[in-house]
Amino acid sequence: MASLKALKGRIASVKSTQKITKAMKTVAAAKLRRATDQAVAGRPYAERLEAVMASLASKIVVGPQSPKLLAGTGKDQVHLIVVATGERGLAGGFNANIVKLARRKAEELIAEGKTVRFYLAGRKGRVLKRFYPQGIHHDQDMSGMRSPAFDHAQAVAQDLIARYEAGEFDVAHLVYSTFRSALVQEPTERQIIPVKVPEGAEGGASSAVEYEPDEEEILATLLPRNVAIQIYRALLENQAGFYGAQMTAMDNATRNAGDMINRLSIEYNRSRQAAITKELIEIISGAEAL
């Protein structure tokens, strides 16, 4: 059995750990609220853009003259996986789950004989370097970002589109974590380039709409914007999911620390009692011997 002093020390150390995890949980909860508000505020724009894209795309026949972002490069060889993760750890399995999904997707594509490259947005995706030392295409530094703004997403989107136009890849997938609730985050993968147009969302009376300039030109300006929006949404969802995961993880850690303190205190009290009993026995048996 550990000495009394050692036990006392451990209790003190677990207590201070608990204080830290408790504080982190409170901070994450506050930030979670802000992040979800931001995610909700971003929804109307994305929804309208999607509706407009759908109604436009239904009027256009995809052909060789269509913008590359819609029609694709005509090849399907080089796949780029954009991995959006958090900047920090201590959030349970949050980052690990995103990376796991990215790896699964990569393995699938490799099994099909495709070339896979990675584009990292977020520090915690860097573990992928270990598995695919040759495959890292670009490592976007997002560390300056305290909360995602549209500018960040746009910078990434422009970079991606420039690389796409330069023929560096044929298809881009985005891997991030969808925010369901503070407890549930779902790693999600979706294709962002070429743009997958949502189908049949609108119809009917919209045929009377006048366009200025014409449909194709409007669509051509909307496509890059759509990529940026998709990335922006992913960043927002990630942000909210990250704080949700961190809050849960820190809540668990606080509870575990509490359990540990209880266990250690019982052990401490028992050994103290044992020591006292032993001393008493010694005194009494000494007195009897006289």
Next chain:
Amino acid sequence: MALHFELVTPERLVRSDEVHMVVVPGTEGDFGVLEGHAPFMSTMRNGDLLIHRTAGAEPDRIAIEGGFAEVNERGLTVLAERADIPA
């Protein structure tokens, strides 16, 4: 009757209001939208959005960057990449 007007950026819904008229800086020229406008869609250049709350009133000015405007039976929706709201 008034025109239902919404200004949306990726970050938030900036404004949702009943107004008299809005002048939008379209790529091919400015255009004003009154209540009951025919369905219409246009891209926008960077410029000022003029919002007339009532007929003849001094318009509110909101500087916007990029995006597009859509008019349908529900009203006018402006989707801008950025909007500077005068404080």
